[in-house]
Amino acid sequence: xxxxxxxxxxxxxxxxxxxxxxxxxxxxxxxxxxxxxxxxxxxxxxxxxxxxxxxxxxxxxxxxxxxxxxxxxxxxxxxxxxxxxxxxxxxxxxxxxxxxxxxxxxxxxxxxxxxxxxxxxxxxxxxxxxxxxxxxxxxxxxxxxxxxxxxxxxxxxxxxxxxxxxxxxxxxxxxxxxxxxxxxxxxxxxxxxxxxxxxxxxxxxxxxxxxxxxxxx
Numbered sequence: 779x780x781x782x783x784x785x786x787x788x789x790x791x792x793x794x795x796x797x798x799x800x801x802x803x804x805x806x807x808x809x810x811x812x813x814x815x816x817x818x819x820x821x822x823x824x825x826x827x828x829x830x831x832x833x834x835x836x837x838x839x840x841x842x843x844x845x846x847x848x849x850x851x852x853x854x855x856x857x858x859x860x861x862x863x864x865x866x867x868x869x870x871x872x873x874x875x876x877x878x879x880x881x882x883x884x885x886x887x888x889x890x891x892x893x894x895x896x897x898x899x900x901x902x903x904x905x906x907x908x909x910x911x912x913x914x915x916x917x918x919x920x921x922x923x924x925x926x927x928x929x930x931x932x933x934x935x936x937x938x939x940x941x942x943x944x945x946x947x948x949x950x951x952x953x954x955x956x957x958x959x960x961x962x963x964x965x966x967x968x969x970x971x972x973x974x975x976x977x978x979x980x981x982x983x984x985x986x987x988x989x990x991x992x993x994x995x
Contacts, residue, residue: 779957780834782965784945786813786824790968791831797971802834804887804909804945804965806865807841822858829859837887837907839865840875848875856884863887863906868896873903880904887943897929901940907963912956913946922946923955930960950974 780801783794786809794800805828810816815824825838838855842848848871852864856879864879865887866872876886880903887907888900892915900908910929912922929942944956947966950973956964964970 779961780941780963781971782834782837782943782963783968783971784809784947784965785967786810786815786828788827788831791828794968794971795832799971800832800834801963802836802861802965803828803832804837804865804943806839806889822855825855825862826858829861832861834861835863835885836861837863837865837889839889840867843867843869843871845871845874848872849878852879852884852886853882865889865909866905868892868900873899876900876903876905889945892925894925894928894932897940897942898932901933901936901938905940907941907943909943909945909965911946912944912952913948915946916948923952923959926956926961927959950976 781799782802782804783791783800784804786805791803810821815821829836840848840851842851848866855864856862863885866875868888868890876888879886885906887909888905889909891897891908891910897908910925915922915925926942926944941962943963943965944961945965947953947964947970950970953964953970
């Protein structure tokens with residue numbers, strides 16, 4: 779499973795990259811605003827800055843919601859860097875745009891997916907990634923992980939190339955569970971990745987090894 783970090787914070791992206799397990803980055807207008815990145819030119823520059831840190835794909839989201847504007851904006855984003863994947867919302871014009879981009883060889887990430895039907899349409903249109911938001915489904919007492927499993931089943935039935943990108947990952951167990959049920963990618967905060975490092979027996983075992991070493995020297 780690929781590990782993406784969901785942030786616009788360059789320091790956190792660098793930290794994840796230095797860990798040696800990072801495969802890409804997802805971000806969105808809300809995360810940009812959280813870092814104080816506003817204005818078109820600043821946002822575009824920030825995407826390039828992210829691409830210069832990581833080796834993998836960087837999802838850059840269109841702001842427009844009509845077909846013609848999404849095409850114009852998406853092509854501009856794709857020209858920024860070879861690593862850019864154009865992030866398109868799951869709406870009617872979004873599906874049309876994904877088909878257009880797919881035919882042009884521009885990679886896409888269909889975002890805000892909350893059902894198997896939506897994921898099926900995205901794959902049919904040629905999306906490179908589909909992003910079901912498991913955390914947001916959990917928030918309304920719906921099983922987000924079950925959605926991942928159902929999409930996996932449908933995609934495997936028809937050998938779709940679209941990768942399942944588990945989004946809105948909130949914690950380490952989300953990561954583990956997504957890996958168990960076959961998500962191709964997870965994207966979440968740095969804490970969800972670093973949480974995989976932690977286990978009390980590792981800490982106590984290391985402490986014991988160091989204690990025994992000191993006794994023998």
